[in-house]
Amino acid sequence: MSGPQCCANPPTLNPNSGAGHVEKLGGLNTYVTGSPDSKLAVLLISDIHGYEAPNLRKLADKVAAAGFYVAVPDFFHGDPYVADGGKPLQEWIKDHGVDKGFEEAKPVIQALKSKGITAIGAAGFCWGAKVIVQLAKREFIQAAVLLHPSFVTVDDIKGVEVPLSILGAEIDRLSPPALVKEFEEALNAKSEVDSFVKIFPKVAHGWTVRYNVEDESAVKAAEEAHRNLLEWFAKLLLKGVCCALLMLLLLLFLDPIFPEIFSLEDAEFWKIDQCATKS
Numbered sequence: 572m573s574g575p576q577c578c579a580n581p582p583t584l585n586p587n588s589g590a591g592h593v594e595k596l597g598g599l600n601t602y603v604t605g606s607p608d609s610k611l612a613v614l615l616i617s618d619i620h621g622y623e624a625p626n627l628r629k630l631a632d633k634v635a636a637a638g639f640y641v642a643v644p645d646f647f648h649g650d651p652y653v654a655d656g657g658k659p660l661q662e663w664i665k666d667h668g669v670d671k672g673f674e675e676a677k678p679v680i681q682a683l684k685s686k687g688i689t690a691i692g693a694a695g696f697c698w699g700a701k702v703i704v705q706l707a708k709r710e711f712i713q714a715a716v717l718l719h720p721s722f723v724t725v726d727d728i729k730g731v732e733v734p735l736s737i738l739g740a741e742i743d744r745l746s747p748p749a750l751v752k753e754f755e756e757a758l759n760a761k762s763e764v765d766s767f768v769k770i771f772p773k774v775a776h777g778w779t780v781r782y783n784v785e786d787e788s789a790v791k792a793a794e795e796a797h798r799n800l801l802e803w804f805a806k807l808l809l810k811g812v813c814c815a816l817l818m819l820l821l822l823l824f825l826d827p828i829f830p831e832i833f834s835l836e837d838a839e840f841w842k843i844d845q846c847a848t849k850s
Contacts, residue, residue: 578654580781582624589628591635597679602628602643605635611808612640612688614679614712616672616699618780619663621651626780627696630797637801639808640688644679646672646702669701669722676702680711692804696780697721697745707731714807716800719776721745728757734765736803738796742775767803771796 586593591604602622613634617627622645631641652663683691692714695703700720707715708730716736717723723746728735735758739751746754748770758766771778771792779796782789 581654582620584623585625586623588625590632596642597682599644604631605640609640610689612683612691613804614693615643616695616702618697619652621647646675672702673705690808692808694800707733714804716803718779725753725757728754734807736767739770740774740776740778741772745776
């Protein structure tokens, strides 16, 4: 399920890259960027190269500029995959399982909520996509995006309970177009779950974060995927905000008329995180 495409075009890691900073979040060192006053967050889970990849942090900053508070945790605890002189890939993966990543993501989500975040979108790249799909099965998050996923199965997709977007590559041995089409069919059978599936032509696995910044066509393809990611989160997370505001206005109108039935003080159901889970 993993191979050379996971290792192609490795980034030059830079702990000082990006406009944000690193802080502890849910027990993990995490690159955070964006306004801490935002009520909407996006969690980005990296590929095997980790959270210090400059293109990944650049994307985090781009998402933050759209109004989201963005968190990029270090699920590898300072031990990202290094092709030259490091462990063989299969051995490294055994030490950095996606199941462990899923468990470690839970306190990160709780830490975001403790900051006042009321709706969370999450996107995963390659290795990170498997963690995201696990989160999407239990409604820990309100919307999800998988970008050139690894390890993800059709059964995983069938178990998803939140709106899901899948961005695949035409040249991808880990999630080839035929498999992505199966993902799409599984999602189409779940009419209660919003979904969006797109296969990008002439690009390879990893194109969204491991592109050459000097290659104009590579940058253009990556930026198109980034736009799709942002549009998805804007659509789904902001829909939750609109739902909350409408419910609040309804309560403000009805509270003085029927105080014994509609109580603004006691109402919990209008909160954004509750509304945002409904697609």
